[in-house]
Amino acid sequence: xxxxxxxxxxxxxxxxxxxxxxxxxxxxxxxxxxxxxxxxxxxxxxxxxxxxxxxxxxxxxxxxxxxxxxxxxxxxxxxxxxxxxxxxxxxxxxxxxxxxxxxxxxxxxxxxxxxxxxxxxxxxxxxxxxxxxxxxxxxxxxxxxxxxxxxxxxxxxxxxxxxxxxxxxxxxxxxxxxxxxxxxxxxxxxxxxxxxx
Numbered sequence: 001x002x003x004x005x006x007x008x009x010x011x012x013x014x015x016x017x018x019x020x021x022x023x024x025x026x027x028x029x030x031x032x033x034x035x036x037x038x039x040x041x042x043x044x045x046x047x048x049x050x051x052x053x054x055x056x057x058x059x060x061x062x063x064x065x066x067x068x069x070x071x072x073x074x075x076x077x078x079x080x081x082x083x084x085x086x087x088x089x090x091x092x093x094x095x096x097x098x099x100x101x102x103x104x105x106x107x108x109x110x111x112x113x114x115x116x117x118x119x120x121x122x123x124x125x126x127x128x129x130x131x132x133x134x135x136x137x138x139x140x141x142x143x144x145x146x147x148x149x150x151x152x153x154x155x156x157x158x159x160x161x162x163x164x165x166x167x168x169x170x171x172x173x174x175x176x177x178x179x180x181x182x183x184x185x186x187x188x189x190x191x192x193x194x195x196x197x
Contacts, residue, residue, distance in 0.1 A: 002031045003078065004142035007071045011037050014069050016077035017056045018084070054100040055090050056080050059133050062104040072135040075145055079130025079138075086123060087115040091131060108133055122152050125161035 006013060013020075014036050022030045036052065052061060058076035060068045083091045091109030094100040109131060113124040126148045132138045139145040148158045155171040157163045163171070173180040 001142070001146055002029060003074050004146065006031070006034075006037075007074070007142060010039055012039075012069055012071060013037050013074050013077075014061075015052045015056070016074055016081070017053050018081060021081075052077075054097045054104065055092060057101065057104055058135070059105045060135060062101040068135075070135070071141055072138045075130050075139050075142055076132075078142065078145060079127055082123075082127045082130060083109065083112055086112040086119045086127060089115065120152075122158055122161055122167075126152065126158060129160040 003013060003016065011034065013031065013034060015033060016031070020031060020033045022032060024030060054062065056077040058069070058073040061073055080091055083089075092100055092103040092107070094103055109128075111124050112119040112127050113121060126145075129148075130138055130145055139148070144159070148160055151158050155174040157168070157171070
């Protein structure tokens with residue numbers, strides 16, 4: 001939400017990483033270090049100039065197209081952070097910064113579920129959408145990204161993954177636990193009475 005607010009004011013951060021996020025009051029995050037931020041439509045970076053931290057650069061920035069950085073580049077960095085939270089490791093690694101930038105600009109990471117099997121399918125899909133190699137495949141805004149995370153948390157369908165009939169049923173039951181318990185109790189009672197008769 002903080003990044004979306006910056007974007008709404010025409011500011012692209014360009015160096016989102018865990019050390020630039022400060023957690024306070026256990027639920028709130030402040031974004032810091034706008035030192036290499038870019039104003040939308042400003043001609044501040046020459047093509048070929050690399051700015052940011054290699055592990056969190058978007059593919060277009062890692063490939064030397066720093067002037068192409070936009071809101072979707074920041075979404076990519078947020079996707080890298082989500083990947084770390086879900087799996088305990090970064091999606092792109094290497095022995096040197098150049099190795100990391102090469103990996104970012106030429107490969108796609110393993111899905112979080114393939115790295116950590118306990119990661120829910122929906123969160124894995126959200127993360128991979130944020131980490132799309134092509135900017136057009138990512139969330140267009142940080143608000144959309146946050147919206148999918150919020151919908152997942154509230155057991156609602158997400159845009160990153162078409163829900164199956166089973167997904168819809170499970171999410172309905174999670175959103176309506178009392179009704180689910182009543183239906184289950186009624187079903188069990190009917191089965192019991194049928195067995196007794």
